[in-house]
Amino acid sequence: MKRNKVITLDNGLKIVIYQDNTKHSMYAELIVNYGAINKDFNINDKEYHICDGMSHFLEHLLIEHSIYGNSLQYFKKNYIESNGLTSSRFTKFYIHTVKDFEENLERLIKVVNVPNFNKEDIETTKSAIFEEIKRSQDNKFSEFNILKNSCLFRNINYKTVLGSESELSSIDYSMAKLCYDVFYQPFNQTLAIAGNIDIDKVVELVKSIYFDIKTEKIDYKLIDFNEPDEISKLEGSIYKDITKEYISINYKINISNFSPKDKVNLTFYLSYFLAYNFAQTSDAYKKLIEENISVDRIFFDYNFIDKFLIIQIGTYTSEFDKFIILITNIIKSKKFNLEDFEVRRKRSIISLITREDNFINMIKPFISNVSDFGYNYIDEIKDIEQFNFTDYKNMISSLDFSNYCITKMLKK
Amino acid sequence: MKELKFDSVPYIIRNKNYSTITFKLIYSCNYEEKDLVYINLLQPLISNYSKKCKIEQEFKLELVKRLIINMTFKKMILNDNLFLTFTLTVPDPKRVKDFNIENAFSFFYDMIYNPNVSNGEFDKKQLEREREYIKSNLNESLKRISNFSYQRFISYFDDKSELKNNMYNNIDLLDKVTPKDLYKYYKSVIIDNTPICIVYGDVDKEKVNTLYYKYFKKNDKPIIINKNYNCYLIPKSDTSYIEEKSDYNQSALYFGYKIEKMSEKDRIYLSLLCNILCSRETNLIFNALRVDNNLIYSYNFGCKSKNAMFFIEAYISKNSKDKTITIIDEMFRNIKNKNKIKEYIDKILVGIEYELIESKDSKYFKLNEFIAKKSESGFTLKEIYNGYKKINIDKFLKFLERVKLDTIYFLRGEANEKE
Known part of the structure; x- marks a missing residue:
C-alpha cells in the first residue's frame, strides 16, 4: 500500500510521511529549521548576533556527543546508515534501516532532542570541523559563493555554513547551548518518515516519544533581514589558481507574494524556462559553441533564500562581455515555446511515475514542498496535468529580473 | 587467461517492480595503452552528435522529445580487456501512455551506428572542440587537491604504469589523433564487433527480440572474451x-x-x-x-x-x-x-x-x-x-x-x- 500524509502535533512538530509497503527498508529524517542564515534573533527584547558556523557546529556536537556516544558510530555499528547535514536554512539528521525501525527512530529523535554535550565537548568537536573548513578553502567555488552572496545581499550577512577558523574558535558552551535551546524546539522541527511503515502506528509512536522529552519553551523572534530587492554590488571578482575563468550572472527576485502552491509550481515552470533557454538543447548553447564563447555548457541553478528566488547562470569563459550580452538579452526577451513546454511537462509526468520506484525519491520532494514552501502535499500527476502554457508564461513573466549582479573567477 | 562465452541473443532480466526499461549493449575488445585517447575522444563524438543530428543542440533536443530518460556511453578497462557500454533507459510503455519505445531505441541505435561521419572520417571541427574540452577539463581538474595528490601518489606507487596510464599522463597524445584514425578505431571496436545485449525491466522476451532484430542481424555465434583482467603491482622491498x-x-x-x-x-x-x-x-x-x-x-x-x-x-x-x-x-x-x-x-x-x-x-x-x-x-x-x-x-x-x-x-x- 502507498499512502502519504502531513500531520502537525500539538507541540508544533510537523510529520511528513510516505508509506510504501512494497519496499523493505525505512527512512527517517529530522529537519530543524535552523541553518547558517539564522544568526540574529531576539528574546525578550534582547538581541543576539551569532557568528557564522554555529548551526553546523551544533550538528556535529549533537551527533558526536549524544546519549549514545558518537551517534554515527552507534548507528553504523548497528547496521544503520546515518548522517547529518547543515545548509543555509536547515540542519538535518537521518537514518536508513531494514531493521528495528521504531527503536532507532526513537534514538534519532533523542540524538537531536536530548542534548548531552558539556563544556569539554565543545573543544573536541572543533577539530574535525577545522579540517572541514580547510577542505572547503581548497574548493574554488567556496570563496566564489561568498563573493556571490556579498554582491547579492545587503543585510543577509552569512558567508559560509562552516564559518571561518576564527569564528569556530570563538564558539563557547553558553553560545552553543543558547542556540540549541532556541532553535531546537519541537515546533521548529519537521520529521519525515518513509518506506515500509504504518502511518497510524508511527504517528502514535512519535507522539509518545516527544511527550517524554521535556523542553522549556523559549519565545524568540528571528530578526528580520529587511533585505531590499536591490542587489548590494553590481560586480565582483576573485583571483584563483585556475586554468579556466568562470562567470556567473546572479538574479535576485522577490517572490514574497507567491503562495505555497505558486512556489511549488514555480519550481517546475522555472526548470522548463531555464532548460528551454540555457540547456544543451537551447539556441543559447548553440551560439556559445558557434561563437567560441566557451567549450563548456551553460550552468544554471536556483535556490530560495529569505523571500528571494536566486537564479545563477554561468559558464567557463574569458569572453565575459559576450556571455553577459547573450544571457541578459535572453532573459529580457523571455522566450517561451509551446512545443517545448508540452514535452517538458510530459517529462515531468514521467519523472513522477519513475520517482515511485524509490521511496526516498518520493519523500525528498515531499519534504521540500512542506519545509521550503509550506505546501503540505506531495506532487501528483494530476497537478502536472493542470499545468498550462498560459500560466507558465504568466508566472515567469511576473518575475522581476532587473536585479542582478555579475561575479567572476579570474586567473591569478 | 580464461575464455568467457556470451550469447549473441539478448539476455532478458525480468523485473516487474519498476517503471523503466534499460537496454545495455556491451562491446568487448582488446585493449592497448594507446587506445585510451581514442576512447576518450570517441565518447563525446558518439554521445553528442549523429549523422541525422549533426549539431549537438539538435541531438540533445531529440533525446528530450523522444522522452528518453537516460542514454550513456561508458568505458571499463580491465588490463587487456576493454568494455564499451551503451545504456538506454526509457519509461515502460505500459505505464506511460503515448511513449513509443521503438522511437527511442532507433535513436539509440543511430547514436551507436550512425555517428556524424563522412568519407571515413569524424567531423574535424567537432573533434577539435571535444579535444579542447577534454584538455581544458583535465588541466582544471588537476587544480583540485584530490586529483592532484592522487596523481602524485600513483606516480610513485605504480610500478607498472597500470594506474598511471590515464588521461592526465596522455594529454599530449590527444593532439595526435586525426578524424580518420578515430574512425578506424571506432569501426574496429563497434562496427566490426558484436555486442552483448542485456534488457532489464518488465519486458517480454518476444517483444524484445522483435525490436532488437529489427536493427541487429541474427547471429548464432557466441561472443568470446579472453578474460585477462589482472595486472598485479609488485611491492617494493621497503616502504x-x-x-x-x-x-x-x-x-x-x-x-x-x-x-x-x-x-x-x-x-x-x-x-x-x-x-x-x-x-x-x-x-x-x-x-x-x-x-x-x-x-x-x-x-x-x-x-x-x-x-x-x-x-x-x-x-x-x-x-x-x-x-x-x-x-x-x-x-x-x-x-x-x-x-x-x-x-x-x-x-x-x-x-x-x-x-x-x-x-x-x-x-x-x-x-x-x-x-x-x-x-x-x-x-x-x-x-x-x-x-x-x-x-x-x-x-x-x-x-x-x-x-x-x-x-x-x-x-x-x-x-x-x-x-
Whole structure:
C-alpha cells in the first residue's frame, strides 16, 4: 500500500510521511529549521548576533556527543546508515534501516532532542570541523559563493555554513547551548518518515516519544533581514589558481507574494524556462559553441533564500562581455515555446511515475514542498496535468529580473 | 587467461517492480595503452552528435522529445580487456501512455551506428572542440587537491604504469589523433564487433527480440572474451616515504598497499580486508582517525583487486602526519588477531544479510549483479557472503602477512595552516 500524509502535533512538530509497503527498508529524517542564515534573533527584547558556523557546529556536537556516544558510530555499528547535514536554512539528521525501525527512530529523535554535550565537548568537536573548513578553502567555488552572496545581499550577512577558523574558535558552551535551546524546539522541527511503515502506528509512536522529552519553551523572534530587492554590488571578482575563468550572472527576485502552491509550481515552470533557454538543447548553447564563447555548457541553478528566488547562470569563459550580452538579452526577451513546454511537462509526468520506484525519491520532494514552501502535499500527476502554457508564461513573466549582479573567477 | 562465452541473443532480466526499461549493449575488445585517447575522444563524438543530428543542440533536443530518460556511453578497462557500454533507459510503455519505445531505441541505435561521419572520417571541427574540452577539463581538474595528490601518489606507487596510464599522463597524445584514425578505431571496436545485449525491466522476451532484430542481424555465434583482467603491482622491498609541498590548505596523506604474490584465490581475502577497514559496521579507519583521535574530517579508500592494491587517503593537518602514520600502523597490527577477525567477520556477515534485504529496494541491483557475475569482473553480494562464511581465518592471517605497505605519500599543505 502507498499512502502519504502531513500531520502537525500539538507541540508544533510537523510529520511528513510516505508509506510504501512494497519496499523493505525505512527512512527517517529530522529537519530543524535552523541553518547558517539564522544568526540574529531576539528574546525578550534582547538581541543576539551569532557568528557564522554555529548551526553546523551544533550538528556535529549533537551527533558526536549524544546519549549514545558518537551517534554515527552507534548507528553504523548497528547496521544503520546515518548522517547529518547543515545548509543555509536547515540542519538535518537521518537514518536508513531494514531493521528495528521504531527503536532507532526513537534514538534519532533523542540524538537531536536530548542534548548531552558539556563544556569539554565543545573543544573536541572543533577539530574535525577545522579540517572541514580547510577542505572547503581548497574548493574554488567556496570563496566564489561568498563573493556571490556579498554582491547579492545587503543585510543577509552569512558567508559560509562552516564559518571561518576564527569564528569556530570563538564558539563557547553558553553560545552553543543558547542556540540549541532556541532553535531546537519541537515546533521548529519537521520529521519525515518513509518506506515500509504504518502511518497510524508511527504517528502514535512519535507522539509518545516527544511527550517524554521535556523542553522549556523559549519565545524568540528571528530578526528580520529587511533585505531590499536591490542587489548590494553590481560586480565582483576573485583571483584563483585556475586554468579556466568562470562567470556567473546572479538574479535576485522577490517572490514574497507567491503562495505555497505558486512556489511549488514555480519550481517546475522555472526548470522548463531555464532548460528551454540555457540547456544543451537551447539556441543559447548553440551560439556559445558557434561563437567560441566557451567549450563548456551553460550552468544554471536556483535556490530560495529569505523571500528571494536566486537564479545563477554561468559558464567557463574569458569572453565575459559576450556571455553577459547573450544571457541578459535572453532573459529580457523571455522566450517561451509551446512545443517545448508540452514535452517538458510530459517529462515531468514521467519523472513522477519513475520517482515511485524509490521511496526516498518520493519523500525528498515531499519534504521540500512542506519545509521550503509550506505546501503540505506531495506532487501528483494530476497537478502536472493542470499545468498550462498560459500560466507558465504568466508566472515567469511576473518575475522581476532587473536585479542582478555579475561575479567572476579570474586567473591569478 | 580464461575464455568467457556470451550469447549473441539478448539476455532478458525480468523485473516487474519498476517503471523503466534499460537496454545495455556491451562491446568487448582488446585493449592497448594507446587506445585510451581514442576512447576518450570517441565518447563525446558518439554521445553528442549523429549523422541525422549533426549539431549537438539538435541531438540533445531529440533525446528530450523522444522522452528518453537516460542514454550513456561508458568505458571499463580491465588490463587487456576493454568494455564499451551503451545504456538506454526509457519509461515502460505500459505505464506511460503515448511513449513509443521503438522511437527511442532507433535513436539509440543511430547514436551507436550512425555517428556524424563522412568519407571515413569524424567531423574535424567537432573533434577539435571535444579535444579542447577534454584538455581544458583535465588541466582544471588537476587544480583540485584530490586529483592532484592522487596523481602524485600513483606516480610513485605504480610500478607498472597500470594506474598511471590515464588521461592526465596522455594529454599530449590527444593532439595526435586525426578524424580518420578515430574512425578506424571506432569501426574496429563497434562496427566490426558484436555486442552483448542485456534488457532489464518488465519486458517480454518476444517483444524484445522483435525490436532488437529489427536493427541487429541474427547471429548464432557466441561472443568470446579472453578474460585477462589482472595486472598485479609488485611491492617494493621497503616502504618508500615521499613528501612534497603544495599551496593547498589541507594536507593529504596516502598509504599505498600491495599484495605480495597475489593470486585469484586471494581476491576474497582482499575483499574481506577492505570490508574490515571501511565497511559500515566495522569501519576501522574512520573510528581510528576520526572518532578516537579527531585527526580527520574525511578519508577516501580505494581498492583494485585486479592490481592487487588498495590505498587510504586521509586529509589531515600537516602536524598530524606522524601521529596518523602511527595510528594506521597500529590499526593494521591489531587486525592480526584471530578472535578479532572472527568478530569482524560475524559483524560483516550480519551487515551483508541486511544489505541483501535492502538490495530488494535497489532498482539496478539485479542488473549490476548479473553483469558482474557474467563478466566475472566482481563478486556478487551473495558470493561475498558465502565466501566470507567459508573463510579459513588462519589462511586469512597468512594473507595479511603478504599485505605490504609499499608507499607513504604526504602532500603537505602550506597555505594558512592553523595549529
